[in-house]
Amino acid sequence: xxxxxxxxxxxxxxxxxxxxxxxxxxxxxxxxxxxxxxxxxxxxxxxxxxxxxxxxxxxxxxxxxxxxxxxxxxxxxxxxxxxxxxxxxxxxxxxxxxxxxxxxxxxxxxxxxxxxxxxxxxxxxxxxxxxxxxxxxxxxxxxxxxxxxxxxxxxxxxxxxxxxxxxxxxxxxxxxxxxxxxxxxxxxxxxxxxxxxxxxxxxxxxxxxxxxxxxxxxxxxxxxxxxxxxxxxxxxxxxxxxxxxxxxxxxxxxxxxxxxxxxxxxxxxxxxxxxxxxxxxxxxxxxxxxxxxxxxxxxxxxxxxxxxxxxxxxxxxxxxxxxxxxxxxxxxxxxxxxxxxxxx
Amino acid sequence: xxxxxxxxxxxxxxxxxxxxxxxxxxxxxxxxxxxxxxxxxxxxxxxxxxxxxxxxxxxxxxxxxxxxxxxxxxxxxxxxxxxxxxxxxxxxxxxxxxxxxxxxxxxxxxxxxxxxxxxxxxxxxxxxxxxxxxxxxxxxxxxxxxxxxxxxxxxxxxxxxxxxxxxxxxxxxxxxxxxxxxxxxxxxxxxxxxxxxxxxxxxxxxxxxxxxxxxxxxxxxxxxxxxxxxxxxxxxxxxxxxxxxxxxxxxxxxxxxxxxxxxxxxxxxxxxxxxxxxxxxxxxxxxxxxxxxxxxxxxxxxxxxxxxxxxxxxxxxxxxxxxxxxxxxxxxxxxxx
Numbered sequence: 001x002x003x004x005x006x007x008x009x010x011x012x013x014x015x016x017x018x019x020x021x022x023x024x025x026x027x028x029x030x031x032x033x034x035x036x037x038x039x040x041x042x043x044x045x046x047x048x049x050x051x052x053x054x055x056x057x058x059x060x061x062x063x064x065x066x067x068x069x070x071x072x073x074x075x076x077x078x079x080x081x082x083x084x085x086x087x088x089x090x091x092x093x094x095x096x097x098x099x100x101x102x103x104x105x106x107x108x109x110x111x112x113x114x115x116x117x118x119x120x121x122x123x124x125x126x127x128x129x130x131x132x133x134x135x136x137x138x139x140x141x142x143x144x145x146x147x148x149x150x151x152x153x154x155x156x157x158x159x160x161x162x163x164x165x166x167x168x169x170x171x172x173x174x175x176x177x178x179x180x181x182x183x184x185x186x187x188x189x190x191x192x193x194x195x196x197x198x199x200x201x202x203x204x205x206x207x208x209x210x211x212x213x214x215x216x217x218x219x220x221x222x223x224x225x226x227x228x229x230x231x232x233x234x235x236x237x238x239x240x241x242x243x244x245x246x247x248x249x250x251x252x253x254x255x256x257x258x259x260x261x262x263x264x265x266x267x268x269x270x271x272x273x274x275x276x277x278x279x280x281x282x283x284x285x286x287x288x289x290x291x292x293x294x295x296x297x298x299x300x301x302x303x304x305x306x307x308x309x310x311x312x313x314x315x316x317x318x319x320x321x322x323x324x325x326x327x328x329x330x331x332x333x334x335x336x337x338x339x340x341x342x343x344x
Numbered sequence: 345x346x347x348x349x350x351x352x353x354x355x356x357x358x359x360x361x362x363x364x365x366x367x368x369x370x371x372x373x374x375x376x377x378x379x380x381x382x383x384x385x386x387x388x389x390x391x392x393x394x395x396x397x398x399x400x401x402x403x404x405x406x407x408x409x410x411x412x413x414x415x416x417x418x419x420x421x422x423x424x425x426x427x428x429x430x431x432x433x434x435x436x437x438x439x440x441x442x443x444x445x446x447x448x449x450x451x452x453x454x455x456x457x458x459x460x461x462x463x464x465x466x467x468x469x470x471x472x473x474x475x476x477x478x479x480x481x482x483x484x485x486x487x488x489x490x491x492x493x494x495x496x497x498x499x500x501x502x503x504x505x506x507x508x509x510x511x512x513x514x515x516x517x518x519x520x521x522x523x524x525x526x527x528x529x530x531x532x533x534x535x536x537x538x539x540x541x542x543x544x545x546x547x548x549x550x551x552x553x554x555x556x557x558x559x560x561x562x563x564x565x566x567x568x569x570x571x572x573x574x575x576x577x578x579x580x581x582x583x584x585x586x587x588x589x590x591x592x593x594x595x596x597x598x599x600x601x602x603x604x605x606x607x608x609x610x611x612x613x614x615x616x617x618x619x620x621x622x623x624x625x626x627x628x629x630x631x632x633x634x635x636x637x638x639x640x641x642x643x644x645x646x647x648x649x650x651x652x653x654x655x656x657x658x659x660x661x662x663x664x665x666x667x668x669x670x671x672x673x674x675x676x677x678x679x680x681x
Contacts, residue, residue: 019414062544063515115373176632177406205569206405207615209632214617233544236617263619277549279578281616287556288578295544313449 023050024227025074025195030087032066032073032251034298038259040252041298043069045251051195054225056217058242058259060232062274064295066251067231071197073097074229075112076104091195110140113188117200119180122170122187129156129183130168133190140191155186161218178209185216192224199231214240239263247271250296250306257331267333270307304337313337353431353534354393357566361426362388363412368620384636386412387589390426394533399559399566401580401597403612404575405633409589410569414535417567418453419443425488430533450478452526456458456538457519462510468521469506472496475529495524500554520554526662527558537569552578573616577601581649588636588644595669605671607649643674651675 032044044066061067072078074089076096089097096107108114116122130152131301137148156164159182172180180317181201188196198217202210218241221228230242238259246256247268251296255268266272276289293310296302302309308318317323317336324340325332364383367373374381380387387409396402402410415421417428422441427434436442443451451476455461462471468630472492482488501522510518519539526534538556540548552575560562570576576583576597581598585593585608593606605608631648634640643661645653655674663672671677 044388057564073370178632204634207573208405211615213616234617236619237547239619240617274546275619277546278619279549279552279572280619281577281613283575285578287553290553291546292550293392294516294547 023052024092025051025229026088026090027070027074028088028090030070030089032069034082035086036081042085042301043071043251043298047087047248047251047253049140049246049253049256051227051229052193053227054221055244056221056228056230056242058230058232058238058245059248060220060235060238060245061248062233062295064250064298065231065248067248068199070248071114071199071229075108075114076101076195078109080163081277107273109136109193110191111193111195113190113193113196114195115181115184115188115198115201115328117203119184120172121173121175122184123180125172127267128171129175133168133183133187134188136190148341151190152186155189156183158255159183159186160187160212161186178205178212181205181209181213182216185213185220186203189220190262195227195229196220197229197231201230202235202237203232208238211240217241235263237276247274250301251298252306253325254307254334255305255331257333261330267328267331267338268307268335269311269337273310273312278325352395352397354569355396355427355431356392356394356567358390358392358417359427361390361413361423363416363421363426364424365620382637385589385639386636387416389590392584392591392594395565396532396567397563398581399568399579401568401570401576401583402586403570403583404586405571405578405612406588407588407633407636409585411537412589413570413586414453414537414567416441418451420447437592449475450528450531451531451533451535452536453537454522454526454539457542458515458522459510459542461522462518464510466508466509468496468501468508468510468513470520472506472524472528473508475525479529481529487522491528492524496521497530498527498558499524501549513546515543516550519543519547519551523551523554523558523611527562530562532563532566534565535558535567535569538571538591539568540575541570541572552670555579566607572610573601585612588634588639590644590672591663591670592645593669594663594670595671599669605666605669605676606645606673607651607675608645611648643672649675651680653680 030044030047031042034041034043040237047070047084049057059067059070074086076216084097088095091111096104104331115312133152133155134148136203137143137151152168155233156168156169161179161182170263175183208298217228220226232238242256242259245259245262246253249270254264255262255271262271263275273291277291291310296306304321305323308314311318323334323336328338332337354638356539360676362385366386367384368381369379371380390413403415404410412421416423419441423439430443430447433447436444469492470493473488474493476482476488482491492506496503496505501517501520514519540551543551559566568579580597583595583597584591585606586608593609600609604613634644640647642658646656649656661672661674663670666676
């Protein structure tokens, strides 16, 4: 069975402690800016969403949509001059976007684990993977060296690395791409974080390895109740893994809702166009449906709905006012077509 | 089926082609450590015909040798063994990798990364005109300019774009420039090595549609290399599946996608994420591609194969016909799978 069949899990009261109704991660009106000589570029604009324990939220979009920057802003790794210009990031109810760098470093690794696209850049080539994981555990948890070592072996076994006692003495270059990504996941899990931010974790991998890593992420969120924010450009990965999905375009969320309904019955014309342009095995159409044009550059985001110049369904209000996320049925859509629509 | 009534002539033919790379340690290490020379066989015993007007796709995971095949055909690598012919003409000397001038201008290549394959210091006009200049086919600057404008319009850019530099274009537009450059010498045969892998899906659709239109309009023949089976099913007439340097299955696209025969092909198809979310049961993919420096004995796929038996571990299966397709698998031959 795929996880997509499961109903979105409700936050578990046992795990949440005192404020069990609050989501684990809450992002409110996040705005990321890059001041440049020619003016301020807005890379992430008024983005709000939540992720609960045990839930996988997919964030999907094309390059430049702002999905990675959203993830980086949450873990406080925006590269200067990029900065959070407005909005809040709350982890388990308390703000983390205004913390000092030191305090934030404590949270990274301890409460938020990060997985990036290229496993080679996340690992130090000069240390054995066992040492890297053990040191990370010692940095975050009050355990003895021996316990840390045992934990390392346990983690490596959990992410599916065969013979972990032996493998932990190997260096990153002695692992294949898929195995390296497992090591990176083990590293992210070291301190049992509540939230994992995975940015394109399968993009550098072959299809067969990809499926294995997806399965691993699913299992982690199911068994440990970890919240996962999965950033990817690949709708297939979302379909396999995520409970809910947020679709981003030009720095904004244009549609957010249950993964199944967004993928099977997209409402925003951009999501619909995106879904139609994905080639599928067996559907041998002579031509793929395509969205003409390209996503606007940050220097020239159109007024109103950023998608309107490419939109086949645009009408009067589209180039005037920017649509907010209108609630309709099981999702919210930032499109004037769905303004005031009570149900879907 | 996709086949026309008469079988088109073979434009490119490879016969028993192999390519080894010397990956030995430096001489001093070999002497001190008594390490032997080490050869990596990237492609072995590879035979394939690409017929005029069709699109043959090569698929497989990284390291399976599909890009090496592309480079062998254009002559970027000389083959270690075997014979490559273009429209009946062999390379100038056996295993030289050198094509005669006449053949060379009839094939072109499109690369994966449109950021790395265009010179950032050149104007688009100069990039697109480069093959024409090399071949000296259009001497007058005005003719060259006219031809470049025509090429740019053909790939969906405007003639005015010729004055710009590559950095002024998005990934999709850059790939259009690469295509315009490849078409400038009016080739018949294009080798496309992962042409859309670096692009976003909506842009990928634009480029794939453009490639199909151009194929029809200019009667092009494509060798299309990709790891993405969904893209391949959109483009290919025939599909070759590669594993550790060898073809394991070669079939009409329709047959391959409706009835994959080789266990590896089935595994690849199974690994495609299910966008319809039908909840179809999926066999978990086991293991990883073996080390090409120490390929498994017998069938190279046997350590990952659910159908492997004693024979598979000992004897390498040959590519042989099975119901209209070519499959290299003992299990298929013995009807075990």
